[in-house]
Amino acid sequence: MTTPKLIDNCNRHLNYLRVSITDRCNLQCLYCVPRELMSRLAQAEILRYEEILRIIRVGVSLGISKVRVTGGEPLVRKGVYEFLAKLTQTPGLNDVSLTTNGVFLQENLVKIKSAGITRINVSLDTLNPQKFEQITGRDVFSQVWQGIEAARAMNFNPIKINVVALNGVNEDEIIDFARLTFAYPYHIRFIEYMPIGKSGIKTGPLLLAPEIKKRIRVLGKLTPVRKTSNDGPAQRYKLEGAQGELGFIHALSRHFCEQCNRLRLTASGQLRPCLLSSDYHEDLKGPLRSGCSDEELAGLFLKAVQNKPSDHNLAVHRPEPVCGQMSAIGG
Ligand code: SAM
Numbered sequence: 001m002t003t004p005k006l007i008d009n010c011n012r013h014l015n016y017l018r019v020s021i022t023d024r025c026n027l028q029c030l031y032c033v034p035r036e037l038m039s040r041l042a043q044a045e046i047l048r049y050e051e052i053l054r055i056i057r058v059g060v061s062l063g064i065s066k067v068r069v070t071g072g073e074p075l076v077r078k079g080v081y082e083f084l085a086k087l088t089q090t091p092g093l094n095d096v097s098l099t100t101n102g103v104f105l106q107e108n109l110v111k112i113k114s115a116g117i118t119r120i121n122v123s124l125d126t127l128n129p130q131k132f133e134q135i136t137g138r139d140v141f142s143q144v145w146q147g148i149e150a151a152r153a154m155n156f157n158p159i160k161i162n163v164v165a166l167n168g169v170n171e172d173e174i175i176d177f178a179r180l181t182f183a184y185p186y187h188i189r190f191i192e193y194m195p196i197g198k199s200g201i202k203t204g205p206l207l208l209a210p211e212i213k214k215r216i217r218v219l220g221k222l223t224p225v226r227k228t229s230n231d232g233p234a235q236r237y238k239l240e241g242a243q244g245e246l247g248f249i250h251a252l253s254r255h256f257c258e259q260c261n262r263l264r265l266t267a268s269g270q271l272r273p274c275l276l277s278s279d280y281h282e283d284l285k286g287p288l289r290s291g292c293s294d295e296e297l298a299g300l301f302l303k304a305v306q307n308k309p310s311d312h313n314l315a316v317h318r319p320e321p322v323c324g325q326m327s328a329i330g331g
Pocket of ligand 1: 074
């Protein structure tokens with residue numbers, strides 16, 4: 001096992017790298033990127049797969065053991081399945097997972113599984129096909145739902161469904177989502193909306209996890225599920241008699257900065273130590289393309305870690321917009 005070297009000034013051990021492999025997406029979710037702002041990086045600006053794999057190998061030599069592949073939409077990038085297969089075979093990585101909007105899931109599940117991925121997160125903010133189109137700009141709810149069902153039939157486990165809680169958009173569906181856990185083994189995770197970059201969501205009172213939990217209690221008692229070492233920041237619960245679980249990501253209301261173990265690699269090759277602070281990042285692409293050594297890359301990892309802010313400082317009632325779009329950073 002690698003001796004962890006990615007320990008920041010707050011004594012946090014960073015072992016989790018979220019890797020955005022593209023800024024492109026086949027959906028345009030209102031809360032993620034406003035329709036008029038769907039810009040795209042030029043092909044040459046995006047890290048090549050071999051560059052990403054090299055960065056990850058260096059990260060692993062410093063103690064990274066967990067990688068999540070995200071985007072943009074990772075399944076729109078050509079060659080993604082071959083990349084995933086190489087990634088899951090990287091010595092020292094013991095957890096590789098994928099976050100997708102599910103549009104291309106069903107037809108590619110065999111390739112995803114053959115690449116060694118067993119756990120997936122699918123983003124789905126509504127169970128109503130019309131509303132799905134309003135939020136995402138595309139009428140593909142059934143495609144996504146069928147993808148989730150097909151993943152269940154192929155024993156992907158767990159299948160986490162990420163629901164961004166949006167007042168005035170899907171707050172009337174909180175109970176319907178929670179009810180799904182009685183019928184299906186899915187892990188429904190409610191994520192507090194984060195005001196990051198420009199957004200098509202009108203700011204107003206935010207729908208926060210404590211309020212969501214309160215509403216769900218009409219369905220029964222929420223029993224906490226014991227955390228495992230691979231758990232992320234979600235607080236996990238189960239309703240009595242449910243097959244699935246509920247998770248709450250208090251990104252704002254009780255943010256989890258003190259436990260944050262994450263670094264992020266953007267599609268354009270920036271290593272970001274904090275999702276919500278755009279001030280501190282290291283450019284890896286420039287040095288990589290100028291022929292730097294693995295030791296130099298490792299030095300940039302260590303520098304990013306030393307610059308990890310203790311706290312993202314996003315106040316619930318006075319959120320300051322953060323630079324960079326979620327679609328470019330990867331969530
Ligand atoms: N395309 C993939 C998907 O849809 O899951 C991966 C990229 S997406 C940026 C990753 C996650 O970020 C999704 O679960 C999405 O719902 C979440 N997300 C995007 N913008 C957000 C925001 N402003 N607040 C909270 N979560 C957000």
